Amino acid sequence: MNSTETSSPSSGTPAAVPDRRRWFALAIVMTAAFMDLVDVTIVNIAIPSIQREAGASFSQIQWITAGYALAFAAGLVTGGRLGDIHGRKRLFLVGIGGFTLASALCGFAANPEMLVASRILQGGMAALMVPQVLSIVHATFPAHERGKVFGLFGAVVGLGAVTGPLLGALLTEWDLFGLGWRPIFLINLPVGIAGLILGHRFITESKAPRALKLDLVGVALVTLGLLMLLYPLTRGRELGWPLWGYLSMAGALGVFGALVAYERRKTRIDGSPLVELSLFKVKSFAAGIAVQTVFGVALGVFFLVWTLYMQYGLGWSPLKAGLTGVPFSIAVSVAAGMSVQKLTPRFGRKVLQTGALVMGLGVLLYIWESGRYGLAIAPWQMALPLVVMGAGMGLIVAPLTDAVLSEVPREHAGSASGLINTVQQMGNALGLGLVSVVFFGVMADRLAPSEVGPAFVDGFQNALGWVAGLMGLIFVVMFALPGRAVVAEEPDAAAEDEERDKVLVG
Numbered sequence: 001m002n003s004t005e006t007s008s009p010s011s012g013t014p015a016a017v018p019d020r021r022r023w024f025a026l027a028i029v030m031t032a033a034f035m036d037l038v039d040v041t042i043v044n045i046a047i048p049s050i051q052r053e054a055g056a057s058f059s060q061i062q063w064i065t066a067g068y069a070l071a072f073a074a075g076l077v078t079g080g081r082l083g084d085i086h087g088r089k090r091l092f093l094v095g096i097g098g099f100t101l102a103s104a105l106c107g108f109a110a111n112p113e114m115l116v117a118s119r120i121l122q123g124g125m126a127a128l129m130v131p132q133v134l135s136i137v138h139a140t141f142p143a144h145e146r147g148k149v150f151g152l153f154g155a156v157v158g159l160g161a162v163t164g165p166l167l168g169a170l171l172t173e174w175d176l177f178g179l180g181w182r183p184i185f186l187i188n189l190p191v192g193i194a195g196l197i198l199g200h201r202f203i204t205e206s207k208a209p210r211a212l213k214l215d216l217v218g219v220a221l222v223t224l225g226l227l228m229l230l231y232p233l234t235r236g237r238e239l240g241w242p243l244w245g246y247l248s249m250a251g252a253l254g255v256f257g258a259l260v261a262y263e264r265r266k267t268r269i270d271g272s273p274l275v276e277l278s279l280f281k282v283k284s285f286a287a288g289i290a291v292q293t294v295f296g297v298a299l300g301v302f303f304l305v306w307t308l309y310m311q312y313g314l315g316w317s318p319l320k321a322g323l324t325g326v327p328f329s330i331a332v333s334v335a336a337g338m339s340v341q342k343l344t345p346r347f348g349r350k351v352l353q354t355g356a357l358v359m360g361l362g363v364l365l366y367i368w369e370s371g372r373y374g375l376a377i378a379p380w381q382m383a384l385p386l387v388v389m390g391a392g393m394g395l396i397v398a399p400l401t402d403a404v405l406s407e408v409p410r411e412h413a414g415s416a417s418g419l420i421n422t423v424q425q426m427g428n429a430l431g432l433g434l435v436s437v438v439f440f441g442v443m444a445d446r447l448a449p450s451e452v453g454p455a456f457v458d459g460f461q462n463a464l465g466w467v468a469g470l471m472g473l474i475f476v477v478m479f480a481l482p483g484r485a486v487v488a489e490e491p492d493a494a495a496e497d498e499e500r501d502k503v504l505v506g
Contacts, residue, residue, distance in 0.1 A: 022140040024202040029133045032096050032195050035188055036126050039103075040068070041164025042184050043119075044303055045322050046172045048311040049181040056112035058440060059238045063116045065304060066234060066432035068123035073425030074223045075127025077274055080135070081214055088132040088139065089205040093196060095129025100192025107185035139206035165329070169322025217262060218274030225255035226426065233433035237440055279408060279416050287480030288404025289423050294477070295396065296424040298470040300431020302363075305439045305463040313456025314375060324379040328386040335394025344399040351395055352403060353478045359392025360471035367464045375453045392471075403481050439463045 043065060051061050083091040102122035109115035171183045179186070229252035232245030239245070263273040280286045310321040335355075343351045366385035373381055401420060408416045439459045447455050 021202045021204065024198070025136060025140050025204065028195055028199045028202060029092065029136050031191065032092070032099075032129055032199075033133045035099070035191055035195075036130055038164040038167060039122070039126075039188065041303075042168035042171075043068075044307045045165045045168035045318050045325075046181045046184050047304075047307055049172050049318060050115070053180045054109070054112050054115065056115070057238070059235050059436070060112040060116055062234050062304070062432055062435055064112075064119050066230065066300075066429050067116050067120040068126075069300070069425055069429035069432060070226055070230060071120045071123030072127050072130075073422055073429055074219075074226055075124050076131055076422045076425065077222075077419070078214065078219050079128040080131035081274070082128065083132045083135055084207065085214065087205050087207050088135045089199070089203045091128050092132040092136065092203065093199055095125050095127075095132065096192055096195050096199065098125030099129055100189055100196065101125075103185045103188035103192065107179075107182045107189075136203060136206070140204060165322040165325045169318040169320075172318040213270065213272045215263075215266060215272060215274035218259065218266065221255055221259040221262065222274070225252045225259065226429065228252035228255060230429055230433040233430075234436055237436045275419065276416075279419065282407050282409075283480055284407045284482050285404055285416060287477055288400065288420065290477050291400065291474055291481075292404070292420050292424040293427040293430075294470050294474050296427020296429075297431040297434065298467045298474075300428040301434055301438060301463055301470075302431075302467050304432055304435050305460055308439070309370075309456050309460035313453050313460065314377065315453070320379065324382055325386070327383045328390040331387045331390025332394040332397070335391040336398035337394075339395045340398045343395070344402075348483050349403065349478060349481045352400060352481065353475050355392045355395025356471050356475040356478060357392070358395065359389050360468050360475070362386070362389030362392055363464050363468040363471065367461050367468070370457060370461055370464075374457060396474075406482050434466075435463070438466045 047061055047064070050056060050064065051058070056064070079091065079095070099122060102118055102125050105118035106115055106122060109118055167187075168184050171187065172181055174183075176183045228248045232248045236242075236245045259275070260277065263275050263277050266273040267277065280289070307321065310316045310324065311318065316324075339351050339355070362385045365388060366382070369381055369385060370377060404420055405416055439462065442459050442462045443455045444451070
């Protein structure tokens with residue numbers, strides 16, 4: 001999420017009195033953030049129902065998730081910059097309105113192609129909406145209240161992780177009005193409409209005083225490079241790995257090289273690049289970007305493969321699969337709270353590295369249990385590896401951003417925050433693309449009914465082997481993070497507001 005620095009509301013001068021409507025504004029933007037978080041997890045659990053009822057191919061199923069992640073990732077930095085230029089409230093309202101419309105198009109999709117296109121639109125609208133959330137918080141709340149606010153935001157993230165799979169399972173199982181999987185998207189409509197109306201009334205507008213120009217060439221190069229990399233990965237197996245696919249993936253590296261060269265030139269010419277390349281000179285930031293990217297790949301692979309394994313391979317209902325994930329979500333939330341409040345202040349980087357090892361151990365335990373129990377594995381037998389994995393993930397996700405940003409110059413903090421979230425989303429999209437290689441790639445093209453379950457178990461174990469390897473890589477890269485987070489002296493609220501008016505980042 002792009003936590004861009006902000007000016008004070010409306011006038012660009014420090015506000016003497018906090019906005020009396022700020023708590024209403026907080027509830028509105030937090031609800032929007034919750035809607036986005038739930039939307040990501042709610043779809044995964046309903047994927048088999050979508051495939052069965054809509055007649056989608058496995059490639060289309062991958063694009064229902066990867067398309068959203070790709071559009072979200074490609075648009076995050078752009079969305080944050082547009083908020084700086086045109087106003088965060090305005091972009092938030094455009095984003096939530098577009099997200100609601102895209103949700104309706106998803107819910108009423110006539111065929112898999114329309115559903116994929118609508119999901120891509122939904123991801124693009126989320127990229128306009130989500131970056132404004134923390135920016136609006138910064139603009140609306142004085143410094144001494146923000147600790148409480150960000151604590152509430154952490155609770156919302158944890159609640160979204162628990163609620164999404166369960167809500168998706170229940171809506172799919174209930175088959176409301178005979179609509180099958182469609183209510184998982186249509187549920188966004190009343191929430192989005194309420195957010196649009198209340199946001200217009202209660203959110204105060206804010207802009208950065210000296211907003212930079214939007215780097216359209218940078219946006220185009222980022223999007224083109226990602227498409228050239230991900231499209232062949234997603235469709236390669238289905239098309240028999242044609243030569244153009246390999247050429248496209250190789251060409252993507254050239255596009256990213258051109259992006260770096262152009263951003264350097266853009267910095268020299270007008271100082272308004274899409275990506276602030278000077279950040280990568282900070283060793284801990286560069287390492288953190290690598291960690292976030294690889295972590296995103298691991299999560300993208302795991303969550304999609306996990307859903308396919310439980311519902312296709314084991315034949316479980318969406319509700320049974322959703323309930324199986326509850327121990328994982330609870331473990332993430334508990335470990336995240338402990339890591340921030342008690343462990344990281346005392347042990348620093350070691351907490352993150354322990355998280356990587358613990359999560360890797362949970363993955364290996366899951367592989368072992370899947371092999372031992374085969375198709376007879378029960379949800380309670382999955383609880384132990386899922387709790388171990390969740391605990392490891394919680395130790396990583398909560399303190400990672402602070403560790404990565406600790407040595408970044410203050411004037412680039414907002415831009416760096418946006419980049420961190422962007423590369424994680426890009427990694428997630430890449431992981432979803434890799435599913436065709438690490439999961440479906442080990443299966444035969446045509447399976448007899450009796451072969452489906454064992455094939456999905458084998459594919460699941462192979463994919464988890466890759467995830468375990470990625471966690472080992474993350475552990476090694478984390479040595480480049482600072483041993484302890486560098487804590488800057490907290491300025492008083494007035495001084496911080498004055499500083500924000502002088503600096504533009506993000």
